[in-house]
Every structure is written in C-alpha cells, then in structure tokens.
Amino acid sequence: MRRIVTVTLNPAIDKTIRLPHFAPGRVNRVTETRSDPGGKGINVARVLKQWGENPLALGWVGGHRGQSLLERLDTRGIDHQFAKVKGETRTNLKMVEEDTGRVTDLNEPGFRVFDEDVEHLLEIYEAALREAEVIVLAGSLPPGAPSDFYGTLINRARKQNVKVFLDADGSPLKEGIARIPYAVKPNLAELERCLGRRLPQDADRVAAGKELLDRGIHLVALSQGAEGAWFFTEKEAIRAIPPDVSVSNPVGAGDTMVAALAVGACRGWSLNETIRFSIAAGSVTASKEGTQFSTDDEARSLADHVNLSSRTLEQDHESKERLS
Numbered sequence: 505m506r507r508i509v510t511v512t513l514n515p516a517i518d519k520t521i522r523l524p525h526f527a528p529g530r531v532n533r534v535t536e537t538r539s540d541p542g543g544k545g546i547n548v549a550r551v552l553k554q555w556g557e558n559p560l561a562l563g564w565v566g567g568h569r570g571q572s573l574l575e576r577l578d579t580r581g582i583d584h585q586f587a588k589v590k591g592e593t594r595t596n597l598k599m600v601e602e603d604t605g606r607v608t609d610l611n612e613p614g615f616r617v618f619d620e621d622v623e624h625l626l627e628i629y630e631a632a633l634r635e636a637e638v639i640v641l642a643g644s645l646p647p648g649a650p651s652d653f654y655g656t657l658i659n660r661a662r663k664q665n666v667k668v669f670l671d672a673d674g675s676p677l678k679e680g681i682a683r684i685p686y687a688v689k690p691n692l693a694e695l696e697r698c699l700g701r702r703l704p705q706d707a708d709r710v711a712a713g714k715e716l717l718d719r720g721i722h723l724v725a726l727s728q729g730a731e732g733a734w735f736f737t738e739k740e741a742i743r744a745i746p747p748d749v750s751v752s753n754p755v756g757a758g759d760t761m762v763a764a765l766a767v768g769a770c771r772g773w774s775l776n777e778t779i780r781f782s783i784a785a786g787s788v789t790a791s792k793e794g795t796q797f798s799t800d801d802e803a804r805s806l807a808d809h810v811n812l813s814s815r816t817l818e819q820d821h822e823s824k825e826r827l828s
Contacts, residue, residue: 506635506636506637507557507558507559507560507635507636507637507770508552508557508559508560508636508637508638508639508640508766508767508770509559509560509561509562509632509633509635509636509638509639509640510545510546510548510549510552510559510560510561510562510639510640510642511545511562511563511629511639511640511641511642511657512543512544512545512546512549512561512562512563512642512643513545513563513564513625513643513644513645513646513649513653514543514563514564514594514614514643514644514645514646515541515542515543515545515546515563515564515565515570515573515586515593515594516542516543516573516593516594516595516596516611516612516614517539517540517541517542517569517572517573517593517594517595517596518539518540518541518542518595518596518598518755519537519538519539519595519596519597519598520537520538520539520540520598520600520755520793521534521536521537521597521598521599521600522534522535522536522537522600522602522793523535523599523600523601523602524601524602524603525601525602525603525604526599526601526608535602536793538793540576540796541573541576541577541580542596543563543642543643544642544643544671544758544759544762545561545562545563545640545641545642545643546561546563546573546577547642547756547759547760547763547797548640548642548759548762548763548766549561549577549582549584550580550582550797551759551760551763551764551785551789551797551798552763552766552767553580553581553582554797554799554800555763555767555799555800556800557767557770558583559582559583560583560584560585560632560635560636561577561582561583561584561585561586562584562585562586562625562628562629562632563586563587563625564586564587564588564589564615564617564621564625564646565586565587565588565589565593566588566589566590566591566592566593566615567591567592567593567615568592569592569593569594569595570586570588570592570593573593574586585628585632587621587624587625587628589615589617589618589621590615590616591614591615591616592615593614593615594611594612594613594614594615595612596609596610596611596612597609597610597611598610598755600793605751607754607755609755611644613646613647614644614646614647615646615647616646616647616648617646617647617648617649618648621648622649622650622653626656626660629657629660630660633660633661633664633666634664636661636664636666637666637667637769637770638666638667638668638669638766638769638770639657639661639666639667639668639669640668640669640671640762640763640766641654641657641658641668641669641670641671641672641680641685642669642670642671642672642759642762643671643672644672644673644674644676645676651675651676651679652675652679653676654670654672654676654679654680654683655679655680655682655683658670658680658683658684658685659683662683662684667686667687667769668685668686668687669685669686669687669688669689669762669765669766669769670685670687670688670689671688671689671690671758671759671762672690672694673690673694673697673698674694674697674698677690677694677697677698678698681698681716681719681721684719684720684721685721686721686722686723686769687721687722687723687724687725687765687769688716688721688723688724688725689724689725689726689727689758689761689762689765690726690727691726691727691728691729691758692709692726692727692728695709695712695726699712699715706734706743709726709734710734710736710741710815710817712726713726713734713736713741714736714741714817716736717736717737717738717817722737722738723735723736723737723765724736725761725765725782727757727758727761727786729754729757730746730751731745732744732745732746732783733761733779733782733783735775735779736817737775738817739816739817740814740815740816740817741814741815741816741817742775742776742779742812742813742814743812743813743814744779744780744782744783744810744811744812745810745811745812746783746784746786746787746810747784747787747806747809747810749787749788749790749791749806750791751790751791754790756789756790756796756797757786757787757789757790758786759789759797760782760785760786760788760789760797760798761782761783761785761786763785764778764781764782764785764786764803765778765782767781768781768782776812777807779810779812780807780808780810780812781803781804781807783807783810784798784802784803784804784805784806784807784809784810785797785798785802785803786798787806788802788803788806
C-alpha cells in the first residue's frame, strides 16, 4: 500500500510556554510548558498518524535534540528515515500570553548542511518515492541547503508520478512553484511575498490563485487564519468560512490543513468533502494548547459547520474585466 511521505528539512523541538503576560525587560513567570517534536512536515506526519494513516517522515536531523526528536517519533509509532548531520537540531520557542491569546514565535536557524548531506538525503528520498502516493514538502530550509532544493525534490517526484503538496515560504516557495507541484498551501502573507504584491481584496486573491493555476498547479489552498481559506482549482474558486472556535494556539493549524488535503487526495474524497474536513480540522487544532492536533472524530463533528461558497474562475475573470 502506497503512503504519504513528509519531508522536514529543518526540524525542531517545539517548546511552548504559557505566561499571564509578557513584559519586555522584566522577569516573567511561566505558568506552563510543554515540548513536542516539530517542524511542519513532522507536524503533518503526526496528524496523519493520529488519523490512522501510516506516514513516513524524512529529512535531516542532528545532535542530542535530534536524537530526542526521533525517539519521540518512535513513541508515537511514526516511521522515519532521517539523514543525520553535524550540528544540533534547533529549538523553536512559542510564547503564549494568556490575557490576550497572542502567540510569539522565536525560531532558531537550525544546523548547517553540506553537499554530502544533500546527496545522502536524496538517496533516501529516491527510495521513498517508490512507495509514495503523495509527498508533502513543508517548512523552511536549514543554512547551507540549496535555495531550489524543493524544486529538485518536486522534479524527482514528478518523474515518478507522485503528487507533491508544497507548504513553504520565501525562496523555497517561489522556487518550488516554478517546478509545478500538484498543490500549494501558502497563507496570505506568504503568497504576497512570493508574488511581490499586496492582495487586499477577494478579487486580488482570486486573481493570484488563477495565476498559480495557469502555471500548471492543480490545487491552490490560500489560508487566511480565522477568516478561513480560498481553494482554487481549474474551474472554480471556493471560499471556506470556518465555524467559531475559541483559539488557544494557531500553531499547527496550517499543517493540519495540509494533512487533510493529502488524506483527501489519497482516500478519493470529493473536493468539497476535503475542504470541509481540512477547515474543520485546522479550526480544532487552533483551539488546542501547545502543538496538539485535531482528531478525526473532532474534525468530522465540525465539518458540517464549515460554510462554502463558490464561483467559476471564468465568471470572476469576466466580472473583473467589467470593473476595470
């Protein structure tokens, strides 16, 4: 049985701290802490495992924290094949202020990789492609990694007819889009940076989604936090509005959405079913503390409360022409 493979090139130990309020320059008393294996691809793998899938997690890992991360994946029953590098896996600190709900991320750059590390990981990746139905490329690149490395991974997956879902930012997103993955899931700020322009109105966002589709991408999921998301396919643009939930920590909500999109592709769900599950699962994850994720049952119980509306891209283009 072919499965979903996730790639995390810059993993982390996610340490979440809660405190009543952060006062810069003063002593702050922490009320609660927790640590979880992190990095966007690893988060996707954790969600998939929780939903009954059997993902394979790949990437680079280094040092004592890297070994601890792998042991935590073992504890969760997640298969992994990480290439070990010199240096130490980073710790990402997430600070949650209880009075405002504000979340501040302090992310370390990660270990440095070298040419031999790139070649080692490519060997692992090529072997994994033979059993993959979907590849999820997610997160940042560590220092030393080629800026177009996601592009290289996309090219190799396409040669094996494996669908690639890309969730990245900056140069990795831009370079990855140029190699035409099957699907991309940027948030609004990431897409604006990628395209080099603001997208303040729905019409701007629809036009941006169509631009990516015109390049050959099959599915564009544009997440907008509490405002929900846009989903663009060849024929339509679908606006998804999430149900009201009490947001505790939005970290991981986007990774949950990506996991849901990958699951929908593998299980043969309809687009609307996939979108409802994706938005519901992301909303549940945002309501949880630390880096915890929606269960399958929690997402399904909320999916019917996701509001969908759609328009054809051709109609939207004609409307925009009339307005211009």
